[in-house]
Amino acid sequence: MMVCTITFFQRATLAVLVGGILACASTGEQNVMLREAEFGPTTEIVDPDGNFRSALSLPFTIGATDDGDFRLKIPLAGSAIPLYCFVVKNETELGVSALRITQTIFDTLREDYELTNLRTAAIDAGAINDVAYQSISISFLLQGDSEPGVGLMKVASANRHGRAITCNHWDAGFIETFEHVFSELVRNFQVSEPPPTPSYTEINRIRIGELPIGVSTLSFARDADGDINAVSESSTLIPSSENEFLGSYSKQVDWARDGGELINSYAFESDVDGEKTSLALKWDDDRGWYFQGLFENKEIADELGHNDTLDSAVSEWLTLRHELIPQGDESRVSLKRWIPAADPTRIVEVLIAADPEDTRVATVTVGPLEIRMERDQDGLPESTTVSVGSNSMTIERIFRNGQL
Numbered sequence: 090m091m092v093c094t095i096t097f098f099q100r101a102t103l104a105v106l107v108g109g110i111l112a113c114a115s116t117g118e119q120n121v122m123l124r125e126a127e128f129g130p131t132t133e134i135v136d137p138d139g140n141f142r143s144a145l146s147l148p149f150t151i152g153a154t155d156d157g158d159f160r161l162k163i164p165l166a167g168s169a170i171p172l173y174c175f176v177v178k179n180e181t182e183l184g185v186s187a188l189r190i191t192q193t194i195f196d197t198l199r200e201d202y203e204l205t206n207l208r209t210a211a212i213d214a215g216a217i218n219d220v221a222y223q224s225i226s227i228s229f230l231l232q233g234d235s236e237p238g239v240g241l242m243k244v245a246s247a248n249r250h251g252r253a254i255t256c257n258h259w260d261a262g263f264i265e266t267f268e269h270v271f272s273e274l275v276r277n278f279q280v281s282e283p284p285p286t287p288s289y290t291e292i293n294r295i296r297i298g299e300l301p302i303g304v305s306t307l308s309f310a311r312d313a314d315g316d317i318n319a320v321s322e323s324s325t326l327i328p329s330s331e332n333e334f335l336g337s338y339s340k341q342v343d344w345a346r347d348g349g350e351l352i353n354s355y356a357f358e359s360d361v362d363g364e365k366t367s368l369a370l371k372w373d374d375d376r377g378w379y380f381q382g383l384f385e386n387k388e389i390a391d392e393l394g395h396n397d398t399l400d401s402a403v404s405e406w407l408t409l410r411h412e413l414i415p416q417g418d419e420s421r422v423s424l425k426r427w428i429p430a431a432d433p434t435r436i437v438e439v440l441i442a443a444d445p446e447d448t449r450v451a452t453v454t455v456g457p458l459e460i461r462m463e464r465d466q467d468g469l470p471e472s473t474t475v476s477v478g479s480n481s482m483t484i485e486r487i488f489r490n491g492q493l
Contacts, residue, residue, distance in 0.1 A: 124262030349404030
């Protein structure tokens with residue numbers, strides 16, 4: 090038996106993933122890796138409690154986890170291992186969640202098998218219509234009582250209508266089948282009581298070179314008083330070795346007035362080990378701005394020593410959309426932001442400057458961090474390059490809908 094070692098990281102398209110695996114596989118392993126299911130008529134999936142529905146063009150059975158979450162079991166012809174999908178009552182942390190699922194399944198497999206030659210075959214990040222997702226694929230060998238076998242762990246995660254949708258399958262092959270099932274489940278997913286549609290939504294793919302390491306999203310929604318709820322999320326999986334990742338998820342929620350003035354803010358960060366940061370920033374007429382909560386696993390609380398107004402994610406969007414004019418003093422706008430990832434104990438100046446020679450380009454400076462934005466006809470960033478020393482990261486918009 091040949092040992093197939095996959096040492097590349099690419100977007101998880103069928104051609105790239107199968108091509109890389111087959112390049113070093115024996116004839117028998119090639120046949121296993123090329124297995125796919127045959128799709129048939131679409132069948133509606135209905136939650137027994139009536140909370141949601143979706144549809145799938147493969148046979149399935151419905152069940153529940155010990156925690157009461159919805160479970161979909163999808164038998165695959167030619168495989169003894171079913172494909173499983175789950176709908177969880179609360180949103181999850183995308184790539185970090187996929188990484189936790191992967192580790193849990195591997196830990197379970199190790200109770201009966203010896204696992205060797207774990208190699209990351211592919212990672213992917215993007216959007217299925219208006220839904221951000223992340224996925225990972227890891228090839229491995231497993232040795233039990235019989236001949237060694239080849240496995241291919243496939244895990245994908247997305248959030249839709251306030252719920253998490255995840256799928257996993259660890260048998261070799263069925264790569265295109267897995268992608269199709271996950272995409273079909275997400276595309277067709279509807280809830281009985283959908284949350285209000287945001288006024289504005291965008292999804293961005295984060296990549297280093299051509300490697301898609303994550304996604305970021307931004308949404309704005311108004312309440313009955315006209316205040317704006319701005320939600321910024323980011324989820325990344327950065328390979329640290331041939332089979333390990335540094336997983337990170339962050340979320341910041343700003344409530345702001347119509348013009349962008351901050352009312353309050355909440356920040357959350359986690360990794361594969363769990364919650365790291367959960368901080369709230371509030372205003373008090375006597376104390377001014379103050380924060381309290383968990384930061385990098387430590388309880389903190391203090392006043393910012395700032396008694397003036399603060400800007401929000403809405404302020405930054407409005408500046409790029411309406412205020413940034415590449416002429417004279419108006420080519421530079423300074424905002425005062427609370428960005429806990431940079432420093433939760435102080436206010437950070439965000440300097441936004443237009444390029445006087447190219448109206449489509451703007452530069453955002455936050456401390457030592459410089460961000461270059463290429464903007465669309467509305468002034469909003471289509472592609473952003475973040476430079477950190479000699480390294481750079483690209484954030485490219487892949488979905489946009491609505492206006493503020």
